[in-house]
Amino acid sequence: MQQFIQNLAEKNQHQVTHLLEILREIQARYHHIPADAIEQLALLLKIPRTQIISVVEFYSFFTDSPRGQYELLISDSITDHMLGKKNLMEYIVSKLKVGVGGVRSDGLVSLDNTSCSGMCDQGPAGLVNGHALTHLDRSRIDTIAELINQQIPLADWPAEFFQVDDNIHKPGLLLSQGIVHGQALKKAMARGLKATLQEIDQSGLRGRGGAGFKTAMKWQFCSEEAENERYVVCNADEGEPGTFKDRVLLNSYAHQVFEGMTLCAAIIGAKQGFLYLRGEYLHLVDKLQSVLDERRQFGLLGNNILDRLDFDIEIRLGAGAYICGEESALIESLEGKAGIPRNRPPYPVSQGYLGKPTVVNNVETFYAAAAIAVNGGDWFASVGTAKSKGSKILSICGDCARPGIYEYPFGTTMQKILTDCGAEDVLGLQIGGPSGTFISNQEFDRKLAFEDLATGGSFIVFNNSRNILDIAHNFTHFFAHESCGFCTPCRVGTSLLRQQLDKIVDGHGSAGDVVALEELCQLVKTHSHCGLGQTAANPVLTTLERYPELYQSQLKLISYEPGFDLDAALETARRMANRDDAGAHLAQTDAE
Amino acid sequence: MTKTITIDGNAIPFEDGQTIMDAATAAGVYIPHLCHHPEYTPHGSCKLCTVRVNGRVCSACTFPAAEGQDVLNNTKDLNDDRQKITQMLFVEGNHFCPSCEKTGNCQLQAVAYYLNMLDDHFPHFYAHREMDASHHDVLIDHNRCIFCTLCVRASQQKDGKDVFAISGRGINKHLIVNSKSGQLKDTDLEASDQAAHICPTGAILIKRTGYTVPIGERIYDHKQIDEVSLASEAEDHG
Known part of the structure; x- marks a missing residue:
């Protein structure tokens, strides 16, 4: 192992910024990050071991105890659940003989849940040693169990298990008309960079990740900073459950995305760019590297681009942390640290990567900028x-006949979109993922727009067979799992929210509990440090607003129910005393 | 011409580079806080110093003061929310004030008194947390850690060491120490280090000194935290 880690450190030029890449390789080889590896790395990278431990313990894809040689993770997105994930998971447990969260005694396979893996239009989905699995069903699980038992290398598994489809159903303004490689840069140079920035300003393009900040303004601010060293970062940490359009853009239109980044570099004066790709999209890396190589060969990347510009792009992978989609957390992650959002100001445009002015934009934003x-x-x-x-560009999934990629002009109504994707008997929609808004079937005349229903791309359809509380439950658990834990209201609040909602959903809620839930929601929303906490209560708030009777009907008709099950708490005592008679049981309340 | 901001209707002078907390403290205005200490880089994580700046919610310890800011600080709404945030800290860990040797000197307890916190409000997590009594002179009781990172910052910025760090994610956050064994005794921490004395709660304690000052004669037994805090911190901010 010593030699392996030494080589790894050398390969990464002993740079702390590459800590995640280094750890990814260690995890891939040893299926955990051994304590000795941490000791050795701390010396090689000249950083305290605590810095490495805090990274290992932050990202879901790193573990400090050994996982199986086949690390199997099953996506826990609501859309996977709608495709039968719960039953499938039970089948996997019985077939592979390993519990959820456990490692089989022979050390061959481990099993766990993972947050949405971005395959919502082709789930139930999962990951095996980081590689995406799609269309999981019982027969595939049977085969996978065999492959694992026979210790067949992943390279020899059936290719269709790893097949990821684009599923583009409705191309619009951008998708129906690509650009010729280099055309955006050539036009920009001919027109002049200032004039091109003006065109982008004129276009009204706003950030496509969800926040909607004006792109031209961001680029302008960054270019005006006094520093000479600047960076361009493409945010491909597409973690919002139900979103997968960046995966498709990078799979089939990467040239145009990279061209948008290069354009940005020319305008702001950056020499280095990064594509921060979520770890779940490992399967795209080789393809993206070859696109970058092609661009270098075409003279569209590297030194002396069109005789004017030096700029190159490096791909960096995440390791399982939703929070890294927040731009300052992403920058921390790029620097080799835990993804904890920074205090703002200063904003990344003035102090971003390594403290230098940095533009962070979504994949789709760069893709659109090149076309503009x-x-x-x-x-x-x-x-x-x-x-x-x-x-x-929307990623549509859930209860519809044709899940996949759809592109619409802003202003399109929900009804139009639902008709196009073949959704029937619709109960409601989740727009913008768990951090967005739930709307009911009384609101389908509302429009896709920043001023009405904004979304980073997630569009999940629910039909009338679905239970609103299941949806709120899944999303609320998601946020508690993904909270970085930096600030009190989000760290404690998202866990309290999970507990409080569980109490109500499980039928232990009483009169004051919905009020307490709402009060907690407001607290987390108002006081959290970043967008994660500020939106973590949205699943409850937006459904509670529309279906208050649903929450109320879960409550018991007593004035107060304790947060724990009194009788269940006695179970250990009963077992120890070897008793199960009536006297060894307690009623929860006098009323019962 | 001095620049000013307004806090709760009063004009407060500030200099460029000061945060709202700096300006307030220098002017004798208390804003509740736990993770903030004037000698260290502001952290902005406990969120007790939440104020409203022209309507927008901001952390006073990290937000730069600027001309034209109308700041709300000592309002019922804000103090109610601060009380709930304090309650969150109480239920997250295991804080048994009467049996804690820091009682009376504890800032968490004092802030709770200041905010008139009379119960825990939220259900307890009953988190299982360990103690580290391995060090000859210093004890860590993880039950009381609130992840303010003051020990982390003090060790780095004052002691020139790297004894502490916060690790883990979400509700699993925890304090770790820089030694191969993971135990405090194997770090280079000394009892004289600033990091061993900075803890606002009873998570890091100096051994054999717990009851040298009797209960009843401790810092917050007779004075509210606003008075104590301003007296000790105003100079640093000025």
Whole structure:
């Protein structure tokens, strides 16, 4: 192991910023991060061991105790559940003879849940040693169990198990008309960089990750900073459950995304860019590397691009942390640290990666910017609404006949989208993922727009067979799992929210409990440090607002129910005393 | 011409580079806080210093003071929320004030008194937390850690060491120490280190000194935390 780690450190030039890549390779080889590896790395990278431990303990894909040689993770997105994940998981447990969260006694296989893996249109999905598995069903699990028992290397598993489809059903303004490689850069150079920034301003393009900050303004601010060293970062940490459009853009339109990044570099004066790719998209890395190589060969990346520009792009992988989609947490992660959102100000445009001015934009934003550089700002701005220009690429999943990728002009109604994707008997929609909004079937005349229903791309359809409380329950657990734990309201609040909602869903709630739930929601929403905490209560708040009677009907008709089950708490005592008679049981309340 | 901000209707002078907390403290205005200490880089994590700046919720310890800011601090709404945030800290760990040797000198307890916290409000987590009594002179009781990182910062910024760090994610956050064994005795911490004395709660204690000052004669037994805090911190902020 010593030699392996030494080589790994050398390969990464002993750079602390590459800590996640180094740990990813150690995890891949040893299926955990051994304590000795941490000791050796601390010396090689000249950092305290605590810095490495805190990274290992932060990211879901790193473990300090050994996992199986086949690390199997099953996606826990609501959409996987709608495709029968719960039953499938029980089948996996019985077939592989390993519990959820456990390692089989022979050390061959381990099993656990993982947050949405971005395959919602082709689930139930999972990951094996980081590689995406799609369309899981009982027959595939049977085969997988055999493959594991015979210790067949992943390279020899059936290729269709790992097949990931684009499923583009409705191309719009951007998807229906790609650009020729290099065209955006050539046009921008010919027009002038200042004039091109003006075109982007004119286009009205706003950040496509969800927050919607004006792209031209971000680039402008960054270019005006006094520093000489600047960075471009493409946020491909597509972690919002139900979102997978960046996966498709990177699979089939990576040239245009990289061109958008290069354009940004030319405008702000950056020499180095990063694609921060979520760890779940490991399967895209080789393909993306070859696109980068191609661009270097074409003279569109590297030194002396079009005789004007030096710029290159490095791919960095995440390791299982939703919070890294927040731009300052992403930057921390790029620097080799736990993804904890920074205090702002200063904003990344003035102090970002390594404290230098940095533009962080979503994949789709760069993709659109490249098209705008070619076709002009008016071309883009002629589509959409007054406040939301252009089009939006949606990843549609859940209860519809044709899940996949759809592109619409802003201003399109929900009804139109639902008709297109073949959704029937609809109960409601989750727009923008768990951090977004739930709308009921009384609101389908509402529009896709920053000023009405904003989304980073997630669009989940629920039909009338679904239970609202199951949805709120899944999302609320998701946030408690993904909270980085930095600030009190989110760290403690998301866990309290989980407990309080469970209490109500499990039928232990009483009169004051919905009020207490709502009060807790407001507290977490108002006081949390970053977007995660500020939106973690949305699943409860947006469903409670629309279906208050549903929550109320879960409550018991007593004035107060303790948060624990009195009789269940006596179980240990009964077992120890070897008693199970009536006298060894306690009623929860006098009323019972 | 001095620049000013307004806090609860009063004009408060500030200099460029000061945070709202700096300006307030220098002017004798108390804003509740636990993770903040004027000698160390602000952290902004406990969220007790939450104020409203022109309507927007901000952490006073990290937010730069600027001309035109109308800050709300000592309002019922804010203090109610601060009380709930304090209650969150209480239920997250295991804080048994009457049996804790820090009682009376504990800032968490004192802030709770200041905010008139009379119960825990939320259900307890009853988290299983360990103690580390391995060090000859210093004890860690993880039950009382609130992840303020003051020991982490003090060790780095004052002692020139790297004894402490916060690890883990979400509700599983925990304090770790820099030694191969993971035990405090194998770190280079000394009882004279600033990091061993900075803890606002009873999570890091100096051994054999717990009851040299009797209960009843301790810092917050007779004075509220606002008075104590301003007296000791105003100079650092000024």
